[in-house]
Amino acid sequence: MASAVEKLKRSKVRYYADKLAVPAEPGLSNAQLMLTNHDLKPVEPERRQWGPWNFVGFWIADSFNINTWMISSSMISGDNGISWWQSWLCVWIGYTISAFFICATGRIGATYHISFPVVCRASFGTWGSLWPVFNRAAMACIWYGVQAWIGGQCVTLMLRSIWSAYNDLPNSFPSQSTETKEYVSFFLFWFFSLPAIWFPVHKIRHLFTVKAYFVPAAGLAFFIWAILKAHGLGPIVHQGGKATGSALGWAMVKGIMSSIANFATLIVNDPDFARFAKKPKDALWSQFFTIPIGFAVTSFIGIIVSSSSAVIYGGTPVWNPLDLLGRFLEGANSGERFGVFIISAAFALAQLGTNIAANSVSAGTDMTALLPRYLNIRRGGYICATVGLVMCPWNLLSSSNNFTTYLSAYSVFLSSIAGVMICDYYVVRKGYFQIRDLYSARKSSPYYYTSGFSWRGYTAYICGILINIVGFVGAIGRKVPAGATYLYNLNFFCGFLVASGTYYLLCRFFPIPACSDVWMEVGDEIRNPSVAYGADEDVDRVSSEGSSKGYGVKGDEEAGVRERKMGNF
Numbered sequence: 001m002a003s004a005v006e007k008l009k010r011s012k013v014r015y016y017a018d019k020l021a022v023p024a025e026p027g028l029s030n031a032q033l034m035l036t037n038h039d040l041k042p043v044e045p046e047r048r049q050w051g052p053w054n055f056v057g058f059w060i061a062d063s064f065n066i067n068t069w070m071i072s073s074s075m076i077s078g079d080n081g082i083s084w085w086q087s088w089l090c091v092w093i094g095y096t097i098s099a100f101f102i103c104a105t106g107r108i109g110a111t112y113h114i115s116f117p118v119v120c121r122a123s124f125g126t127w128g129s130l131w132p133v134f135n136r137a138a139m140a141c142i143w144y145g146v147q148a149w150i151g152g153q154c155v156t157l158m159l160r161s162i163w164s165a166y167n168d169l170p171n172s173f174p175s176q177s178t179e180t181k182e183y184v185s186f187f188l189f190w191f192f193s194l195p196a197i198w199f200p201v202h203k204i205r206h207l208f209t210v211k212a213y214f215v216p217a218a219g220l221a222f223f224i225w226a227i228l229k230a231h232g233l234g235p236i237v238h239q240g241g242k243a244t245g246s247a248l249g250w251a252m253v254k255g256i257m258s259s260i261a262n263f264a265t266l267i268v269n270d271p272d273f274a275r276f277a278k279k280p281k282d283a284l285w286s287q288f289f290t291i292p293i294g295f296a297v298t299s300f301i302g303i304i305v306s307s308s309s310a311v312i313y314g315g316t317p318v319w320n321p322l323d324l325l326g327r328f329l330e331g332a333n334s335g336e337r338f339g340v341f342i343i344s345a346a347f348a349l350a351q352l353g354t355n356i357a358a359n360s361v362s363a364g365t366d367m368t369a370l371l372p373r374y375l376n377i378r379r380g381g382y383i384c385a386t387v388g389l390v391m392c393p394w395n396l397l398s399s400s401n402n403f404t405t406y407l408s409a410y411s412v413f414l415s416s417i418a419g420v421m422i423c424d425y426y427v428v429r430k431g432y433f434q435i436r437d438l439y440s441a442r443k444s445s446p447y448y449y450t451s452g453f454s455w456r457g458y459t460a461y462i463c464g465i466l467i468n469i470v471g472f473v474g475a476i477g478r479k480v481p482a483g484a485t486y487l488y489n490l491n492f493f494c495g496f497l498v499a500s501g502t503y504y505l506l507c508r509f510f511p512i513p514a515c516s517d518v519w520m521e522v523g524d525e526i527r528n529p530s531v532a533y534g535a536d537e538d539v540d541r542v543s544s545e546g547s548s549k550g551y552g553v554k555g556d557e558e559a560g561v562r563e564r565k566m567g568n569f
Contacts, residue, residue, distance in 0.1 A: 022376045027532035031441035035126065036531055037372040039365070042435060043113040043275050044528040047202045050276040052286035054205045058273065058357070059287060061211035063294030064219055065354045066150060066321060066347065067262060069302035073319035075255040076236065076303075082251050083241035084303050090252050091299045092292055094259025099291035101260075101267045103284055104422050109271025110283040111523035112433055116271045116362075117369030120417075121438050123424035123503070124461075126445065127452030130370060132417050132461070136268065137366035137384075139410065143265075144359040145388030148193065149397060151351035152186030153322050154344050159185065160329055161341035178394040190389055193352055197360050197381035202276045204356065211353045216297075218346030222321070223301045225339065226308040234307030236317060253489050257412075259295075260492045264414045265358055268421070272365045273357075280523070321347065360384055412491040413472075416464025419499030420457050427500075428507045432516040433523070439531035446514035456506040464499025 022037050075087035082090075108119050116136075120129035159166045159181075169181040178186075196207060227233060243251045274283040302321070309318040309327075318324040325340050332340065360381045367380030375383075425431060437445045441452070449455070471488020474480035487494055 017374075020374050022372070022374060022379075024373070025530060025532055027530075029441070029533060032439060032531065032533070033373045035372060035441060036439045037368065037376060039368045039376045040115065040118060040372055041439070041531065042526045042529060043202070047200075048113065048276055048278050049202045050205055050273070050282065051278055052282045054209070055273075055277070055283055055286040056290045057212035058205065058208040059290040060294045061208040061215060061350075061353045062266075062357050063291070063298050064211075064215045064346075065298075065350045068295050068298045069321050070319050071259065071262065072255075072299055072303050073306070074258065075251065076241075077316075077319075081242050082248065082255070083239065084236050084307070086241055086248075086252060087255055088296065088300060088303065090255030091259055092296050094256040095263070095292040095295040097256070098260050098263040098267065099288045101418060101422075102263070102270050102291060103288050104426070105267055105418065106270035106274035106283045106287060107280055108421070108425050109274035110277040110280040111431070111521050112435060113275040113523065113526055114271065114435070114438070115275055115365050115369075116268055117366060118438050119271055119421060119425075121447050122429070122433060123420045123454060124457040125449045125452050125454040126438075126441060126447050128449070128454050128458060133366045133369050136265070136414070136417075137363045137370065137380075139265070140359045140363035140366065141384045141387040142391065144355055144363065144384050145391045145393035146397065147351055147355045147359060148190050148385075148388050149186050149393040150322075151189040151193070151348055151355070152182065154348035154351060155185040155189045156181060157322060157325050157329070157344035158341050158348065160326075161337045161344065164329075177392075182394065186394070187389075189348065189351070190385065193355065194382070194385060196352060196356050197364075197385060198378060201273065201361055201377060204361075205276075207356065208353055211349050215346045215350045215353075218343045219298065219301055221339070222325075222343050223305055226305040226312070226324075230308035230311035232308070232311065233304055234309070234311045234317070236303060236307030236310065250486075250489060257489060257491060257493075261412050264412055264418075264492065265362065267418050268414050269358065269362045272361055280521075359388075410472075412468065412495060413465055415492045415495030416461050416499035419464055419496040420460050420503050422496075423460075423500035423503045424457070424507075427504055428512065428515060430516045430519045431521040432514065434514050435523075435526060435529060436531050437514065440533075442533070446512070449512075454512075456503060456510060456512065459506060460499045460503035463502045464495040467494045467498045 024033060024037055025041075028036065071091060072084070072087040075082055075090060076084060105116075105119075109115065112119075117129060117133045120132050124132060156166070166181060169179075169184070171179045171181075173180055173183065196204070199207075241248065241251075270283075270287075277283040302319070305321065305324065306317040306319045309324050310316065313327060318327065322344075325344055328336060328340050361377065363384035364377035364380030367375045367383060368377055425433075434446060437447055440448070442448065447454075468488055468491050470480050470484035471491065474485050475488060
């Protein structure tokens with residue numbers, strides 16, 4: 001009787017488990033079901049709908065956000081502050097460098113139409129890729145809550161513009177971390193963000209198109225409004241920098257690094273969007289030029305508006321645009337209240353777009369790789385939103401434990417992941433991937449390495465972290481040697497160069513399979529490949545022949561030609 005009950009329970013569990021499972025290609029083994037689903041497979045031509053102007057709109061939309069608006073504040077203010085034009089130069093240089101890295105990782109996705117978790121399998125191993133993926137997914141969930149809280153502050157301004165009594169809403173929260181009106185605004189922003197997560201990635205481009213028109217227009221209106229109220233540009237544009245000599249040099253280095261660190265997540269994240277490009281070049285120049293221009297313009301508007309605030313209200317400049325809009329509401333007439341509402345709505349839309357691009361899609365894609373049998377990007381996105389709600393971000397932001405400093409500093413450790421990825425693709429493999437093997441759990445797969453883990457990738461990854469770890473401890477408030485601080489001032493470059501250099505040397509002395517002697521990108525032949533075992537046995541035969549020699553197509557261009565002619569992809 002007990003065995004019958006147990007059998008019934010198992011059958012029910014199996015029934016509901018099958019109901020929760022996402023659709024998968026027929027013929028996949030249990031191991032492959034943990035490696036692929038519709039959202040992880042290479043994007044088929046029907047879903048490759050992002051053209052160059054979609055990427056332009058995406059980055060124009062993403063560049064207009066509160067973090068970019070305020071990025072020059074830490075450079076200009078303080079005892080060792082630099083002048084406004086020096087800080088703006090740092091923004092130009094930092095985001096141009098970021099654009100280079102974005103294009104480098106984005107090309108992988110745009111060529112082979114695969115996402116970051118799948119790209120990681122080539123350098124970290126079939127199963128070893130799960131740690132970098134989990135790492136990024138966890139941070140994306142935390143950042144989703146933080147960015148949603150900032151979006152809630154935009155909603156507060158919108159409601160205060162309509163209903164001035166909202167600012168005096170009775171507080172029913174017992175703690176001092178937040179107030180009722182702040183939580184209500186946060187929840188409203190969080191709730192109305194949920195529909196945006198529903199849409200598939202190749203269609204969410206329309207949200208960024210709308211944002212690219214509306215948000216910059218509102219920002220320009222804010223820019224003109226502030227100048228008119230101040231009857232000029234304010235004192236910041238006339239004051240010189242306080243830093244001189246080596247202090248000036250290091251201040252500018254830190255300004256450049258802060259711009260790159262602000263982009264660290266998006267550097268590894270770009271394949272998640274670039275894989276929907278119609279052609280690889282659609283994700284190249286459109287991103288390379290739009291990123292520095294868009295972010296530099298937003299930073300410039302932030303500098304001038306903040307400078308104008310010093311004239312309007314006296315004292316120090318108000319760098320936070322939401323605080324400044326709150327000041328604009330004091331004694332405002334109906335027209336001014338309407339203006340604050342529109343600009344606040346634009347900032348709310350900006351936060352929504354940033355949260356979707358940098359956090360929701362990233363976390364959704366990563367969770368899909370962590371549990372592909374039951375999760376897709378949509379489900380992962382909603383899990384990310386749920387974590388962002390229950391983590392109570394106001395507790396993290398209200399404390400004085402350097403949590404935001406930790407989050408910002410932690411992002412630079414993604415540089416070691418980027419270093420391994422970029423070196424593996426461009427230097428070691430010279431653009432060659434065997435796509436079907438990226439979805440294989442067989443020991444014969446060139447990406448299986450040792451029990452599914454690449455010790456070369458992990459060694460390089462750890463070395464990239466170690467070079468920054470002491471400086472990272474200093475960044476969160478501990479006393480460390482001055483040399484470690486100087487190294488950490490170059491954090492992204494240190495992590496990237498050490499990780500990529502270590503990976504190259506390890507692969508040089510301990511060669512890996514499935515590489516090419518010549519540049520060989522074969523992503524243009526990807527249509528709608530089957531990854532099930534037994535599909536196209538001829539391909540498996542040719543691939544195994546190359547793998548048994550230890551190089552795939554290395555030293556044998558004819559093998560590469562045969563693979564392409566036989567429909568390897």
